[in-house]
Amino acid sequence: xxxxxxxxxxxxxxxxxxxxxxxxxxxxxxxxxxxxxxxxxxxxxxxxxxxxxxxxxxxxxxxxxxxxxxxxxxxxxxxxxxxxxxxxxxxxxxxxxxxxxxxxxxxxxxxxxxxxxxxxxxxxxxxxxxxxxxxxxxxxxxxxxxxxxxxxxxxxxxxxxxxxxxxxxxxxxxxxxxxxxxxxxxxxxxxxxxxxxxxxxxxxxxxxxxxxxxxxxxxxxxxxxxxxxxxxxxxxxxxxxxxxxxxxxxxxxxxxxxxxxxxxxxxxxxxxxxxxxxxxxxxxxxxxxxxxxxxxxxxxxxxxxxxxxxxxxxxxxxxxxxxxxxxxxxxxxxxxxxxxxxxxxxxxxxxxxxxxxxxxxxxxxxxxxxxxxxxxxxxxxxx
Amino acid sequence: xxxxxxxxxxxxxxxxxxxxxxxxxxxxxxxxxxxxxxxxxxxxxxxxxxxxxxxxxxxxxxxxxxxxxxxxxxxxxxxxxxxxxxxxxxxxxxxxxxxxxxxxxxxxxxxxxxxxxxxxxxxxxxxxxxxxxxxxxxxxxxxxxxxxxxxxxxxxxxxxxxxxxxxxxxxxxxxxxxxxxxxxxxxxxxxxxxxxxxxxxxxxxxxxxxxxxxxxxxxxxxxxxxxxxxxxxxxxxxxxxxxxxxxxx
Numbered sequence: 001x002x003x004x005x006x007x008x009x010x011x012x013x014x015x016x017x018x019x020x021x022x023x024x025x026x027x028x029x030x031x032x033x034x035x036x037x038x039x040x041x042x043x044x045x046x047x048x049x050x051x052x053x054x055x056x057x058x059x060x061x062x063x064x065x066x067x068x069x070x071x072x073x074x075x076x077x078x079x080x081x082x083x084x085x086x087x088x089x090x091x092x093x094x095x096x097x098x099x100x101x102x103x104x105x106x107x108x109x110x111x112x113x114x115x116x117x118x119x120x121x122x123x124x125x126x127x128x129x130x131x132x133x134x135x136x137x138x139x140x141x142x143x144x145x146x147x148x149x150x151x152x153x154x155x156x157x158x159x160x161x162x163x164x165x166x167x168x169x170x171x172x173x174x175x176x177x178x179x180x181x182x183x184x185x186x187x188x189x190x191x192x193x194x195x196x197x198x199x200x201x202x203x204x205x206x207x208x209x210x211x212x213x214x215x216x217x218x219x220x221x222x223x224x225x226x227x228x229x230x231x232x233x234x235x236x237x238x239x240x241x242x243x244x245x246x247x248x249x250x251x252x253x254x255x256x257x258x259x260x261x262x263x264x265x266x267x268x269x270x271x272x273x274x275x276x277x278x279x280x281x282x283x284x285x286x287x288x289x290x291x292x293x294x295x296x297x298x299x300x301x302x303x304x305x306x307x308x309x310x311x312x313x314x315x316x317x318x319x320x321x322x323x324x325x326x327x328x329x330x331x332x333x334x335x336x337x338x339x340x341x342x343x344x345x346x347x348x349x350x351x352x353x354x355x356x357x358x359x360x361x362x363x364x365x366x367x368x369x370x371x372x373x374x375x376x377x378x379x380x381x382x383x
Numbered sequence: 384x385x386x387x388x389x390x391x392x393x394x395x396x397x398x399x400x401x402x403x404x405x406x407x408x409x410x411x412x413x414x415x416x417x418x419x420x421x422x423x424x425x426x427x428x429x430x431x432x433x434x435x436x437x438x439x440x441x442x443x444x445x446x447x448x449x450x451x452x453x454x455x456x457x458x459x460x461x462x463x464x465x466x467x468x469x470x471x472x473x474x475x476x477x478x479x480x481x482x483x484x485x486x487x488x489x490x491x492x493x494x495x496x497x498x499x500x501x502x503x504x505x506x507x508x509x510x511x512x513x514x515x516x517x518x519x520x521x522x523x524x525x526x527x528x529x530x531x532x533x534x535x536x537x538x539x540x541x542x543x544x545x546x547x548x549x550x551x552x553x554x555x556x557x558x559x560x561x562x563x564x565x566x567x568x569x570x571x572x573x574x575x576x577x578x579x580x581x582x583x584x585x586x587x588x589x590x591x592x593x594x595x596x597x598x599x600x601x602x603x604x605x606x607x608x609x610x611x612x613x614x615x616x617x618x619x620x621x622x623x624x625x626x627x628x629x630x631x632x
Contacts, residue, residue, distance in 0.1 A: 012574060012575070012578065014453070015453075015456065015457055015460060015569060015574045015577075016571055016574055018417070018457070018568075018569075019568040019569045019570070019574065020568075022568040023568055026568075052568060052570045052571065053570040053572045053573070053574075054571060056571065061572075066571045066574075067571065
């Protein structure tokens with residue numbers, strides 16, 4: 001019998017980690033505070049990350065990727081990128097990870113070849129657009145309309161809260177091509193320069209400051225039929241498949257955010273003096289840190305378990321939904337306690353725990369809210 | 384020109400070093416290991432020489448237990464063409480390392496050997512110099528700039544008083560200082576490709592070298608923790624303290 005593995009990671013993953021860590025130390029950490037305040041990071045970072053091969057992880061080699069199908073390689077590198085202490089940066093840099101998979105899995109070969117290599121190299125930016133001003137989680141009732149007109153669709157409607165929405169070059173957009181309900185939804189790849197397609201201002205958010213977020217407007221935008229991703233009216237399945245990976249990556253962001261906050265709080269508690277001893281000299285602080293560490297550990301290990309199921313070809317919708325809820329809660333709780341340990345300093349923008357606490361709030365909302373996850377889980381439980 | 388680069392596996396530079404409770408050495412259990420930073424600079428310099436069309440092949444070598452293959456893979460991912468591991472579980476000291484590398488030089492006949500000036504674990508700063516002596520090659524140590532012209536190497540060396548430039552006839556040994564270059568990070572596709580590059584394994588016995596240590600470490604101690612600083616009241620007090628306590632003036 002094979003020995004049970006005690007780690008999901010191998011030597012290649014470790015090397016990738018080392019490269020990603022150096023990338024973060026050299027290209028991101030010295031500038032991240034400024035980028036957060038500026039509300040975006042330089043576009044060149046996509047190219048730098050692309051050149052380092054960080055954007056292409058998990059995608060086919062023929063399209064410019066590497067390590068196709070190796071989910072733990074993706075996780076290893078994502079954990080390292082999160083050390084940049086900015087969820088916004090990771091989300092912005094990683095918006096291709098929700099925009100591209102539908103194209104790769106269901107797009108026509110010509111469409112794939114036209115857009116995927118340029119996104120993986122960092123020259124172009126890809127985004128996913130599902131949420132609308134009239135509803136986010138209620139995907140089956142989305143309103144943006146695409147009407148067939150010869151070799152084109154004419155698209156009208158709007159999308160909102162779109163990560164990389166300001167400056168993406170390619171948008172993977174959910175539209176209504178058919179009747180009401182989930183059976184009438186299709187996915188279209190809409191390029192930035194499509195006539196009739198405009199973008200609103202950069203939306204101001206609680207956290208994730210370094211990522212540009214926008215509203216998208218389509219007014220009779222003409223999109224070639226060849227840009228259809230998957231079958232007409234078959235978009236709902238595409239969206240749901242995409243969500244599984246997105247949610248797993250949000251789990252990685254969540255426990256990494258918590259881990260970072262824990263590390264910072266640990267160091268601070270040992271160093272900060274109060275009433276003649278270090279904060280960690282107080283049992284109340286020690287126990288708080290122990291609870292935080294326990295939560296982070298459980299969140300991470302359960303996420304790995306979900307990833308292992310996915311890696312084995314399973315479709316663990318319920319498990320990933322549970323992981324997302326659990327890890328998002330851990331991220332909120334642990335960052336809150338970390339700020340508490342930092343005291344007044346934790347409320348200052350110069351303390352990175354402050355940012356982590358703001359960034360953590362998104363994790364219970366994006367990629368499907370906690371409540372939607374619970375509905376998914378309850379269905380899987382036969383309720 | 385063939386370039387031979389020697390690299391060493393050491394404690395990662397980010398790791399806080401802890402001395403074993405019995406003072407017999409540094410605690411390496413469950414500690415992150417990495418390529419010695421000076422060796423990374425050596426690999427980077429070789430890769431740059433290849434990119435300039437000066438080096439035609441980069442052979443990277445290391446000495447140590449099987450796990451040191453990780454560092455060879457890293458070097459291959461950074462751009463080395465093939466790797467040689469001299470496998471031994473013995474503690475290998477500077478002179479023995481130099482003898483092993485001399486045997487490799489005899490075998491490979493490189494036009495240039497690049498090493499880190501020292502490793503951040505033992506900080507001996509000996510192997511490169513010893514290798515030059517054993518092979519009879521010229522040496523340019525603590526290089527902050529390396530220019531190859533024909534069968535000549537111009538090495539700018541960092542010394543206490545400033546910089547000194549030496550001209551060496553190739554083949555030669557060059558050891559790297561921190562400012563020679565800024566090493567790149569291995570790209571993901573190159574990490575994947577490195578898995579397919581050749582890695583040859585041999586033992587010290589294959590090279591006819593005895594590696595048993597000649598020096599014994601008696602005791603390893605952590606540096607004394609630094610005392611907290613104080614604020615002086617005025618210049619007079621400062622001068623007094625410098626004179627009578629620090630005894631520097």
